[in-house]
Amino acid sequence: MRLLFLGDVLGRAGRNAVCEALPDLRARLAADFVIVNGENAAGGFGITEVICQDLLDAGADVVTTGNHVWDQREALVFIGRQPRMLRPLNFPSGTPGLGAGLFRATNGADVLVLNVMGRVFMDALEDPFKMVEREITACPLKRGADAIFIDFHAEATSEKQALGAAFDGRVTAVIGTHTHVPTADARVLPGGTAYLTDAGMCGDYNSIIGMDKEEPVHRFLTRIPSGRFTPALGPATICGAFIEIDDATGLATSIVPVRDGAALGGKR
Amino acid sequence: MRLLFLGDVLGRAGRNAVCEALPDLRARLAADFVIVNGENAAGGFGITEVICQDLLDAGADVVTTGNHVWDQREALVFIGRQPRMLRPLNFPSGTPGLGAGLFRATNGADVLVLNVMGRVFMDALEDPFKMVEREITACPLKRGADAIFIDFHAEATSEKQALGAAFDGRVTAVIGTHTHVPTADARVLPGGTAYLTDAGMCGDYNSIIGMDKEEPVHRFLTRIPSGRFTPALGPATICGAFIEIDDATGLATSIVPVRDGAALGGKR
Amino acid sequence: MRLLFLGDVLGRAGRNAVCEALPDLRARLAADFVIVNGENAAGGFGITEVICQDLLDAGADVVTTGNHVWDQREALVFIGRQPRMLRPLNFPSGTPGLGAGLFRATNGADVLVLNVMGRVFMDALEDPFKMVEREITACPLKRGADAIFIDFHAEATSEKQALGAAFDGRVTAVIGTHTHVPTADARVLPGGTAYLTDAGMCGDYNSIIGMDKEEPVHRFLTRIPSGRFTPALGPATICGAFIEIDDATGLATSIVPVRDGAALGGKR
Amino acid sequence: MRLLFLGDVLGRAGRNAVCEALPDLRARLAADFVIVNGENAAGGFGITEVICQDLLDAGADVVTTGNHVWDQREALVFIGRQPRMLRPLNFPSGTPGLGAGLFRATNGADVLVLNVMGRVFMDALEDPFKMVEREITACPLKRGADAIFIDFHAEATSEKQALGAAFDGRVTAVIGTHTHVPTADARVLPGGTAYLTDAGMCGDYNSIIGMDKEEPVHRFLTRIPSGRFTPALGPATICGAFIEIDDATGLATSIVPVRDGAALGGKR
Numbered sequence A, B, C, D: 001m002r003l004l005f006l007g008d009v010l011g012r013a014g015r016n017a018v019c020e021a022l023p024d025l026r027a028r029l030a031a032d033f034v035i036v037n038g039e040n041a042a043g044g045f046g047i048t049e050v051i052c053q054d055l056l057d058a059g060a061d062v063v064t065t066g067n068h069v070w071d072q073r074e075a076l077v078f079i080g081r082q083p084r085m086l087r088p089l090n091f092p093s094g095t096p097g098l099g100a101g102l103f104r105a106t107n108g109a110d111v112l113v114l115n116v117m118g119r120v121f122m123d124a125l126e127d128p129f130k131m132v133e134r135e136i137t138a139c140p141l142k143r144g145a146d147a148i149f150i151d152f153h154a155e156a157t158s159e160k161q162a163l164g165a166a167f168d169g170r171v172t173a174v175i176g177t178h179t180h181v182p183t184a185d186a187r188v189l190p191g192g193t194a195y196l197t198d199a200g201m202c203g204d205y206n207s208i209i210g211m212d213k214e215e216p217v218h219r220f221l222t223r224i225p226s227g228r229f230t231p232a233l234g235p236a237t238i239c240g241a242f243i244e245i246d247d248a249t250g251l252a253t254s255i256v257p258v259r260d261g262a263a264l265g266g267k268r
């Protein structure tokens, strides 16, 4: 089985790039299942119902989110009628929407997708380790699900690597999001779980984490906000990871970074 | 001119790997100048005089550090007699040692090396933007220095990208350290500054940021320390970046990641 | 019913002051129940079995704790055989000891004591609001307990006031600890819950939050640790609160600060 | 000499209470100099030129601020023409306005007022210890100023007590603000500096730190914003401190809390 994940889609630049490239990318990779993190798809902050549908129409099977999930207030409502969008699992019980779901891939496999947030340097949600444990105990690999994918939306590399290590061998993949910078440590952990600290964003990298450089730089220099953050609108780079899964075990056999679009290259 | 940088050397595994590989690596890349971040070289926490000398003997011209610089108390003393070791520039005035220095490369060029710490999710030091501004105003590119290298030891991707953007075109390179995970965004910024959000560590990646997995995972699960963090002792991977510099401008013409040793690869 | 609470006992100075004063204080106030926070009783960091017993012998019915509960490793063990010591309720399930208990007062009343930690500017434990809700739903005021006391060990005034407001009318008292400074806002909230943002510590106030001034001041000036924090050993002030409870409702009729010992006064 | 300080004025409730009470309070206490922290005077967030003038007209000699100083954008402009309003001293150089000023009291004395922000759990500004040192070195007690007053706008009790200890004997008073809860530790430190960890706010205490309870409680329960924070509009309590100063030394002889208005009392 073949699974494609794309990191935080940022604003119009990221959205357009993903919507244009995804049909082709999906076909080229012969992906059976596609997950896209859409938490910054609407102007950099949150996601609307229309944009969520656009990502699904372009070829995503599931849209995950993160700390920005509720930035567009309508998300609190439309998530109730859109089972293909997940919000972080570790919001308090009673929160609209779900943080986990079992979805059918095109090859007929059932993929359990978990969207979880870290707590180091982030908001105080429920324990991500405990929440993941609960979900995969209820629906274990090869007994309840043919593959288990975790989008771990977190800041600290330690917390991300610890979650990978804690569930190595029991889930197909742990891929980090949130920092908007792709890491170069994609690997299959000893137990068979594909791991990547951060997928990076889908957006314009000539920016500060996807935003126009001027305001963030100004804030660092002056410590005073002088306006809003607005998404950078230059050519976007699509970042993510492609995972091949052993159908017999549900574990990963390989993970490779996906990079498409404007150069993030080392040459001038 | 050709410059090699290696990220946080972690414990014995990282130290041995760097000391063995660096002579060859330096020769193979024909590097004129080598900088190594040694903040975790002594058992994961700080650096001793002997270890610092080992890194210099192996081919480093300068050893930079970070938040762990004083973990070995002797560092407060020996830094006074070791001008080739830097501590973060933005400690309060009166702090032992220096955070910036002008060093002669083998090609005769003068390289200004700055070691600076970020403040987002980190300790409250002096303003890194202001401190860098002060140093490069006093010793500007091509007037005071043939190349200016910044090791920006910081946690947040936003702060790292902002520092890169703020000094793009005025320094040769801004390379991040501290997260112990290499990022895949090495590039030359529009103004000519080589940039990489994090160089990654030199250490055993079958670990939690270089440490044996058991104790950190246990802490995340229980929220209770049950012992010390100890460096992982498996085969190390050397991570860093190699930068080519236009001698006419002091700006970068290319930056490529350096990766050497045990696999950080995507295959199982 | 009459309840006495004393804030974080700090080191030998605090311990001696409490052990000497408590028998008398308890008698003078005709307290039916006494709770003492002992998280800093052992040299400023944690608590030992012997010290816990000393506090109980001096007249405490229950010893509560906080973020320092495990600083003395033996606490992980002896808490299992000492039902009168509580650790914060919102550690993960499986943590040794309990965070809540029902205790018999000298007047025959059953007092439910909850020890909970805040999360703002503190460690990521379970949701304190949810945990309190669960406990008081299981054992409600006047149906399961004659009085319900919450030691809310937290940093931020907003979180403390919010917990008070959220459970106003359903618990007898919410008293904050952890900042080591008594606040001057003791009051009965509109619903009948006695509230105090922080009880203050029992220790030497000629200090930095109970510790000898030199090292903490030095760290703020230099940003470098130069030694350990050691408890200040001057004359201690006992700080806490005394609460009168309406036996018919289990709610508070009054709360007054308790202050005893070395002057914390406004005159020189 | 006699000095009156009032803590963070919060919204209309706090503003009205201060403007009504201050003329009388100033007269009754025969205060020679009055300082009021106005950072939350405009709807809870920042301060406008009109409101600043109202506070001055009511009897304040100086209006101090804090982290909310720029919430009303006009403050960046009008602070340039209002020398009696201070912003935190430790914003980067180049920031509009001043963080320190020498003002003439009604008794003819020259009072140096410093407005400084803490960094623990707060934004990364310049080192408050260094900035205070610089100012009082330039204008020392009894040589440059007859009294030196510091409004230390900070979160952590440790940082506040450390600043008090660090400058004890060299300044007249260190009074904390920002937590919106008055502390009960007003005292003259051994060196002669009046100290109070927090003055508390001037506002409606039937609230969460001055704001209507509903939204903050809801956020703690759900971790999701559902609206704006709005100031509580019930009867306000004025909180502050009154300091008597030895004219010969410029040091404090006494500090007593000031409390006026709606009850913050212990009885129901």
Ligand SMILES: [Fe+2]
Pocket: A008, A039, A040, A066, A068, A178, A179, A180
């Ligand atoms: Fe994001």
Ligand SMILES: [Fe+2]
Pocket: A039, A066, A067, A068, A153, A177, A178, A179
């Ligand atoms: Fe995010």
Ligand SMILES: [Fe+2]
Pocket: B008, B039, B040, B066, B068, B178, B179, B180
């Ligand atoms: Fe490091």
Ligand SMILES: [Fe+2]
Pocket: B039, B066, B067, B068, B153, B177, B178, B179
């Ligand atoms: Fe570091």
Ligand SMILES: [Fe+2]
Pocket: C008, C039, C040, C066, C068, C178, C179, C180
């Ligand atoms: Fe404590």
Ligand SMILES: [Fe+2]
Pocket: C039, C066, C067, C068, C153, C177, C178, C179
């Ligand atoms: Fe504590």
Ligand SMILES: [Fe+2]
Pocket: D008, D039, D040, D066, D068, D178, D179, D180
């Ligand atoms: Fe305030």
Ligand SMILES: [Fe+2]
Pocket: D039, D066, D067, D068, D153, D177, D178, D179
């Ligand atoms: Fe404030």
